[in-house]
Amino acid sequence: MGLLMPPDSVEKPAILVLAPMPAAPVSAGNRRRLVATCEALTRGGFAIDLAYYAHEDQIYRRFGQHPPTDLLEMERTFRNVFLIEARTVIPLKTRSTAFGIDEWCPDEVGDFMAWYCSAYPETGAVLVNYVFLSRALEGVLPGVLTLIDTHDRFAGRQNQYRPFRAEPNFFYTDAAGEAAGLARADVVLAIQAAEAAYFAGLTDSRVLLLPPHFPAQKPFAMPERVARIGFLGHGNDPNLFSIGRFIRTWRDGWTPDRPELVIAGEICRSLPGVEGPGVRLLGYLDRLEDFYAQADLVVAPMLMGSGLKMKVGEALSFGRPVIGTEIGLEGFEPVVPAHRCRDAEAVKEAVLAVSRDAEALARLSRASEALFTRYATTAQAAEAELIGLLERHERDRTSPSPRMRGEGRDDLVVGATRGSAGDGVVQVETHPSIPPDPRLPPHFGDDRGAEALSVRAGRRGTNLDAVSIVIQGGGLALTCETSANSRTAADPDLGVLVATERRPGRGTAAVYAPLRQRWFARAEASAVGDPPDLGALDVALSPEWVRDRKLPPATRVALARAFARMQADWETEGRMVGSAGDRLEIETLLPGVLVNGTHPAAAFLIAGEGASELRLERVTPLHRREIDTYANLTGRLPAPLPVSLSFRAAAMSPASGCLLFLTDDGIGRIILPEGAA
Incomplete structure (x- = not known):
């Protein structure tokens, strides 16, 4: 992604764009849509302030993956970048028939909006991505134009x-919820015509069509033959269900004289074991060019989904003919049968037909080029209409009273009252205590770190060199x-x-600076001294703890001692009810979500100066609850259930101590009191 903002962008009218996904890397369709919209606004002469509500970071971690978020690239791209910590747990399931429209828009988003509007009153428009963040618009100042980029229909x-x-x-909701969310905006942006018509019937807000613009990367040229067909995608459910069905269909009857199916993108990590004759995984590729260089034709065998399939627009922009289902090309106004296949089998038949017939392949290439030309004309006209509306609003709006910008002003502390994203109140910021180890760096919220974490430190064009501090001890270098x-x-x-530290506080410039305080670990040859005590850090753990396990066992144990007092999501007591050789049995409580199904976990028993890693072998639900003590410390996980935990240890373990119980989406602490066995 190249630079969007020219050097004189500070003088241009500003638009705040709020998104629950990062703008870099552009590894998924919703990110491509976000970037395309920001590029359109930039071409229209507007400067972009991007506020990333770190929703996707939380989701990736909950599925045991490192979040693909590039704040540094975003810093190079936009006028200002703000980072809103996703502290509230985002519910992925609901017991109701649908999510309430505001269930995915927590108070921290409203807190940010209240602060931003006070700090940047000259901003003339606010655009939120997805209707489930529409609550944030309630905190926007009068006279500021409000927009929702819907991306999809969610009812x-x-x-x-x-x-x-x-x-x-x-997220999904019902028509009443979607209508309530859309009503909060002056302008609703639809990604394709059918959804624009649907939204127009649901809201009195002005609805504009805004298909994303795909700059032509390469001209269409008919391939000599179809040696490889390609699919590029993110690992979301619509892609997984659709390509999974197509893989099975494509393999059936495949012979070496037929094209090979190559698949690229994040979806590859969710397709283990599919490679074989006729199917090859390329993995995640940093450059789109590298994928399209290996695909003579692109397939979009989508069986579900809404919005607009960005993969189709990208393929056309690289001059590749496309074959897909009607769902796959929805929004592109397809005409020819190869662009309106009924299912995966029909896509396969269409591919085989053009692979055997040069004239049919030529017709498909011409039809794909015509499709792209029609689409580009519509997208350019829609972009011009939006920019015209924004320009008229900017000319007509009343300038705010002169005042200082909030840039770098940590004296400005603004928070939203709970239950409302709009009413700002001045509050006093509290800071955590100094970490216990004098070797530790200043943490987010410390007075000594506030200046370095101000929004000014995150402005494009400033020096963003990393600040690092190394702490050693006990065979561990942190x-x-x-x-x-x-x-x-x-x-x-x-x-x-x-681990990545979560930033405390709300309503100050330092809180929203696009910086992260991250902890790296490596093994040290010398085991002199003890591992450092990092204190009660509030952190999100990386996949190393539970999934990857790349560090040596002794280093992992030292790491557990260093992080032993990190803030837990839940805490309870346990008692050892069995011990024989290297096996342990502990009765305790676990959050209900961890009791059923398979949940990767890591466990460390810390007792005095010693520690050991245990291997969890089994979780057995119990009918009787023998443990009463349980604290839900952060509300991240649901109510507890009684269980018996079966562990295997490398050596005989003590009967008392503190058991760190770690999962992808939670940190638990089980206290084993002395004499409780």
């Missing part, structure tokens, strides 16, 4: 999953790096990423 979205006997892992370099998960010098 009844769960019904698409029924043919697959599955439940969605993303490096705390404070920077916007958020994408790296391993570094040859720093080691493996093990």
Whole structure:
């Protein structure tokens, strides 16, 4: 992604764009849509302030993955970048028939909006991505134009999953909820014509069509033959269900004289075991060019989904002919049968037909080029209409009274009252105590770190060099790096990423600076001294703890001692009810979500100066509850259930101590009192 903002962008009228996904890397369709919209606004002469509500970071971690978020690239791209910590747990399931329209828009988003409007009163428009963040618009100042980029229709979205006997892992609501959300905006943006018509019947807000613009990358040229067909996608449910069905269909009867199916993108990590004759995984590729260089034709065999399939627009922009289902090309106004296939089998038949017939392949290429030309004309006209509306609003709006900008002003502390995203109140910021180890760096919220974490430190064009502090002891080297370099998960010098600190507080410039304080670990040859005590850090753990396990066992144990007092999501007591050789049995309580199904976990028993890692072998639900003590410390996980935990240890373990119980989406602490066995 190149620079969007020219050097003189500070003088241009500003638009705040709020999104629950980062703008870099552009590894998914919703990110491509976000970038395309920001590019359109930039072409129209507006400067972009991007506020990333770190919704996707939380979701990736809950599924045991390192979040692909590049704050540094975003810093290079936009006028200002703000980071809103996702502290509230985002519910992925609901017991109701649909999510309430505001269930995915927590108070921290409203707190940010109240602060931003006080700090940047000259901003003339606010655009939120997705209707489920519409609550944030309630905090916008009068006279500021409010917009929602819908991306998709969400009313009844769960019904698409029924043919697959599955439940969605993303937001869905009902028509009343969607209408209530849309009513909060002056302007509603629809990604394709059918959804624009639907929204127009649902709201009195002005509805504009805004298909994303795909700049032509390469001209259409008919391939000599179809040696490889390609599919590029993110690992979301619509892609997984659709390509899974197509893979099975494509393999059936495949012979070496037929094209090979190559698949690229994040979806590859969710397709283990599919490679074989006729199917090859390319993995995640940083450059789109590298994928399209290996695909003579692109397939979009989508069986579900809404919005607009960005993969189709990208393929056309690279001059590749496309074959897909009607759902796959919805929004592109397809005409020819190859662009309106009924299912995966029909897509396969169409591919085989053009692979055997040069004239049919030529017709498909011409039809794909004509489709792209028609689409581009519509997209350009829609963009011009939106920019015209924004320009008229900017000319007509009353200028705010002169006042200082909030840039870098940590004296300005604004928070939203709970239950309302709009009413700002001045509050006193409290800071956590100084960490116990004098070797530790200043943490988010410390007075000594506030200046470095101000929004001024995150402005484009300033020096964003990382600040690192190394702490050693007990065979462990820990490096705390404070920077916007958020994408790296391993570094040859720093080691493996093990934790990212959550920033405390709300309503100040320092709280929303686009910086992360991250901890890396590596093994040290010398085991002199003890591991550092990092204190009660509030952290999100990386996949190293539960999934990856790249560090040596002794280093992992030292790491657990260093992080032993990190803030837990839940805490309870337990008692050892059995011990024989290397096996332990502990009765305790677990959050209900961890009792059934398979949940990868790591466990460390810390007793005095010693510690050991245990291997969890089994979780057995119990009918009787023998333990009463349980604290839900952060509200991240649901109510507890009684269980018996079966562990295997490398050596005989003590009967008392503190058991750290770690999962992808939670930190638990089980206290084993002396004499409780």
